[in-house]
Amino acid sequence: MHVEQEGVKFVIGICVPDSCSSRDITTMATLDLLKYRGTSFLESLPSFVIRNETIPVVVETFCSRGLFPADTFAIISLCLSGLFIILPIIASIYTALLNFKASSSFEQCKTIILQRKHRAPELEKPAGKSNFPSEEEYGNEKKHTCIDRVLKSFAIQENFPAVTTVNPQNQEYPCLNGIRVLSLLWIISGHTSQLASVFNIDNSFEWKSKVLEKPLYFYTLSGPVYLGVDSFFFLSGFLGAKSFLILTENSGQEVTLTMAMSYIYKRLRRLQPLHLASIPISIGLISLVKWGAFWELPKHQWDSCRRVWWANALLITNFVSVSDSCTGWAWYLSTDFQFHLTTPLVIFLYVRAKRVMFAVVTMTLAACIITSTLLSYFLKLSIRYPRGESQSRMNYWVEYYTKPYCRYGPFVVGMILAIMFATKQCPYIKNRAQAILGWMSALVIMVTVITLAFVLDDTPSSYSIMAALYQGLHRTLWAVALGLILVLCHEGYGGHLNTMLSCGTWSFLSKISYACYLTHPIIIIMYCGLQEALFHYQDINMLYLFIGHSTLTFIVGLLLTVLVERPFQRLMRL
Incomplete structure (x- = not known):
């Protein structure tokens, strides 16, 4: 409730059942039905604040219910906020997998698996097969490289050390x-x-x-x-x-x-x-x-x-x-x-x-x-x-x-x-x-x-x-x-x-x-x-x-x- 008495404005915040409307609260306050420990909400201000003995007036009443609806604006904001969390997590997982793939442990596992696989005779290979990547494969490799760089930009393990590392000499x-x-x-x-x-x-x-x-x-x-x-x-x-x-x-x-x-x-x-x-x-x-x-x-x-x-x-x-x-x-x-x-x-x-x-x-x-x-x-x-x-x-x-x-x-x-x-x-x-x-x-x-x-x-x-x-x-x-x-x-x-x-x-x-x-x-x-x-x-x-x-x-x-x-x-x- 926004209350005013002789130009002095103040605010009273109260909790009421959600069935009450703003008009109900204004009416109840005017009828002196709202009190706190026996004192009316519209009690006059002390004499050192105001000059004349007047009664406070309720200017307007607001209810906080429904002030922040989940509309399109709020939903877009929530989605963007979630994206700022989800994208670094996905990028971190992706970067961790790439790092593991490039590690020596992964190479050892890959060597063992390849040794156990049955190798086809060299004669069974197509005669005209080139050892160089095709144009399509090169394009895919370049595409993957761009994606790698974008995702690595959001990887937590790439950014956290750069922020926390201290080097006063530089x-x-x-x-x-x-x-x-x-x-x-x-x-x-x-x-x-x-x-x-x-x-x-x-x-x-x-x-x-x-x-x-x-x-x-x-x-x-x-x-x-x-x-x-x-x-x-x-x-x-x-x-x-x-x-x-x-x-x-x-x-x-x-x-x-x-x-x-x-x-x-x-x-x-x-x-x-x-x-x-x-x-x-x-x-x-x-x-x-x-x-x-x-x-x-x-x-x-x-x-x-x-x-x-x-x-x-x-x-x-x-x-x-x-x-x-x-x-x-x-x-x-x-x-x-x-x-x-x-x-x-x-x-x-x-x-x-x-x-x-x-x-x-x-x-x-x-x-x-x-x-x-x-x-x-x-x-x-x-x-x-x-x-x-x-x-x-x-x-x-x-x-x-x-x-x-x-x-x-x-x-x-x-x-x-x-x-x-x-x-x-x-x-x-x-x-x-x-x-x-x-x-x-x-x-x-x-x-x-x-x-x-x-x-x-x-x-x-x-x-x-x-x-x-x-x-x-x-x-x-x-x-x-x-x-x-x-x-x-x-x-x-x-x-x-x-x-x-x-x-x-x-x-x-x-x-x-x-x-x-x-x-x-x-x-x-x-x-x-x-x-x-x-x-x-x-x-x-x-x-x-x-x-x-x-x-x-x-x-x-x-x-x-x-x-x-x-x-x-x-x-x-x-």
């Missing part, structure tokens, strides 16, 4: 693995807290007073509104520019249209197979689960995927359907891909005219900062976490948070750092004093970015220009701090932190991080939606919830990497 920047995985864990922590607080926390006032107001809890929401995502943008810009620079070196310092198209195709090949596979998997799970009172978010996903799945396929969800997107967290993929479209142009300008390139990049970065600042000032956007009226929160996510012209800064920092590494003739850090200064600068920037989010006044009634400037600058500054850490670690001044970030465990988890990013919101949504009682916020409860979500996310991420991501990448290389 990695030029091993500390990036630690930054990537820690950023992912930070994002999982933010979504764990955010989704639980929105749907099923019974002490939301305590959660808001702690998590949203105290700097000590910056880890709970992944910093001031998901700085972990900006870490990913920085890494993507750095690795993307580095990859394209290698292409230019191999081609003799030339940037051609063919190279640019090849780069973009490789990026699509990296993103889309698992991204598009996650849609039927999520829809299949939603259709199978028996949802309780917290069904609104799964239903939103269900309806949105029916209408705007094509936006995910075209990687334009951050412009087309931000508020009603299919797998809303996939906005990052669209924004990241749009950033990568600019990488060939930047490297082209760098190869042809370095000064022009730096001028264009500087103006673009300045435009990004100015745009973010102006949007924040006129829309009065929060800097710690979107709160206030629903329209204000929607403006934050739709007009600022998901738009590429507001998030381009960290990606640019990554590209510039990759170019600096490609052109350096000597180390940037020449002595211990410079290393200490670099570490102090990086730490000061990070602490300042987090602290100012809780110091600056961003209330709508007294919104300051400093809050708007912070909104325009802080994500780029965060990327600058990460760049300093990368330089220090790469040039041998990382110390124990570099040892920790370069640990082999991060290398393994980094390989499955993309699948983990796509699946962890589904796991959190399912957990919230299956609850039959409200969740009581405590630090220890949230910590255990985070550990559980993270562990299950890494397990599912490993399965999807082995069963879907890596097989399709190998298949697209054939």
